[in-house]
Amino acid sequence: MIQLVECPRDAMQGLPDFIDTAIKAAYINQLFEVGFHTLDFGSFVSPKAIPQMRDTAEVLEMLDLHKAKSKLLAIVANVRGAEDALHFQEIDFLGFPLSVSETFQQRNTNATISEALKTVESIQHLCEAKGKKQVVYLSMGFGNPYGDPYSPELIAEFVEKLAQLQIETVSISDTIGAATSELITELFKVNTQAFPQITFGAHLHSRPDAIEEKVMAALKGGCRRFDGALKGYGGCPMAKDDLVGNMATEVMVETLEKEGYDLGLNKSELTESLKLAQFVFNY
Template structure:
């Protein structure tokens, strides 16, 4: 079964102007009608670090979850944010960005990789007590621009450590959009064959013309969980290419359906969400 995770949080957090709370909530409510497995809707991080997400709690209070099968995911970066997120029964998943690049881990969370692993263990223990599930993102999972060490073997070492901590969902993240289809297939094949009990996701960044081949490569490697954002909004500023954004969800859907996958989405509601996208990100 293919799981699609729609990521308005990732799409919104880099927008320079603040998107009104009511507009955020209306957009996410529309996404909740589509039938995505999960909505990555907000983050419990310092407003100084991510000012666009400073209203996550208020947005959550405005969401209509009664008729949606979608689960909610919130990103956290420290113990306090994790504790705050766990106060809300509506939230199913906490997501933590763990980097295989020492430089990026310091830039992203102001911690070393060793310190980040200690924090992952704390958050995982908290999730077990509070009935949440931790999703760990391995950022710079396909290479980094800093000259830090990288290899597919390193990824397997990180996965082994996370498995020992009880983590069950790991998303391999191509933070800067450098992954080739060959590397995508190889990396997922190694992980899915070595750790069949774990769930592996793909959080890839891409130009529009390479999305389909990257989805196909991940499927070939055994991945069945995909993060995306409608029309490809969002991405990493370190990509140094304004065309490299999140995987456009509508392109992924088209690719998967042409490959014979039944995704169970409400296309009418999806079309309504597509209509809202430009207004939310470009005109609001």
Template sequence: MIKLIECPRDAMQGIPEFIDTAIKAAYINQLLEVGFDTIDFGSFVSPKAIPQMRDTAEVLSLLDLHNAKSKLLAIVANVRGAEDAMDFPEIDYLGFPLSVSETFQKRNTNASIKQALNTVEEIQNLCEVKGKTLVTYLSMGFGNPYGDPYSPELVAGFVEKLDQLGIKIISLSDTIGVADAPLITSLLSLQISAFPHIEFGAHLHSRTEDIGAKVRAGAKAGCRRFDGALKGFGGCPMADDELVGNMATEVMIATLEENGFDLKLNKPEFDEAMKLAGFVFNP
């Protein structure tokens, strides 16, 4: 079964003009009607770092979760953010960005990799106590532009450390869109075979013309968890001067269905979400 994680948070976070809270909530409520496995809806991070997400708690209060099949995920960057997210029983998953690049870890969370690993352990302990699940994103998981060390063996070392902490979901993240199909297949295959008890996801950024090949490469490797954003909006504002957009969900859906996967989505509601995305991101 394929799990699609729709990421309006990732799509919105780098937009400099503040999106009205009611508009955010209306958009996410429409996404909840589609039947995605999970909605990455917001983040509990410093409003100075990501001002667009300063209203995450208010957005959550406006969501209609009655009969919603989708689970909610919020990104956190430190223990304080995790503690804030713990106050909301509606949130199922906490996501933490751990980077295999020392430079990007400092840019993204103002911490070293060693400090970030300690934070992961603390948040994992909180999640176990509070009944939530931690999703760890391995940022720069397919390479980085900073000249920091990178290799598949390095990634495997990070996965080993996370496995020792009891992390059950790890999403390999191509933060700047550098991965090609062969690397995606080989890296995911290696991790999935070595750690069959861990659920591996792919959070890939991509040019539109490369999305289909990347999805097929991930599926070929056995990956069944894919992140995307409608129309490919977004990208990490901490990563580089030129943002590479998210994987366009509509292209991922078409690719997966062409390859025989039944995604069990409500297509009329998806069409409405696509129309609303055009309004939210191109007012």
């Protein structure tokens, strides 16, 4: 079964102009109607670091959850953020960005990789106590622009450490849109076979013309969980390429359905969500 994760948080977080809280909530409520597996809807991080997400708690209060089929995921960057997120029963998953690049870990969470792994362990204990699940994102999972060490073997070492902590979902992230199809297939094939107890996701950034190719490569490697954002909005500022954004969800849906996967989505509500995205993101 395919797990499709829609990421309005990732699409919004880098925008310079603050999106009104009511508009955020209305957009997420519309996304609920589509039937995605999970919505990556907000984050509990420093408002100085990500001012766009400073109203995540307020957005949550405005969500219509009584008929929502999608699960909710919030990103956290430290134990304090995890504790804040765990105050809300409505949140199912806490996502933590663990980088395989020392430079990016410092830039992203102001911590070393060693410190970040300790944070993952602490958050895992908190999640287990509260009946929640942690999703670990392996940032710079397909290479980095800093000259830091990288290899598929390094990814396997990180996954082994996460497996020892009983992490059940690991999303390999192509932060700068550098992944080749060959590397995507290789990484997922090796890890899905070595760690069958873990659900591996693909959080890939891509130029629009490469989305179908990358989805197919991940499928070939055994990946069955995909992150995206409608219209491909968002991405990493360090990509230094305006065309390298999130994988456009509508393109992924088309690709997966061509391959015979029944995603269980409400297509008319997906169309409405695409229209609302044009308004939210000022397209």
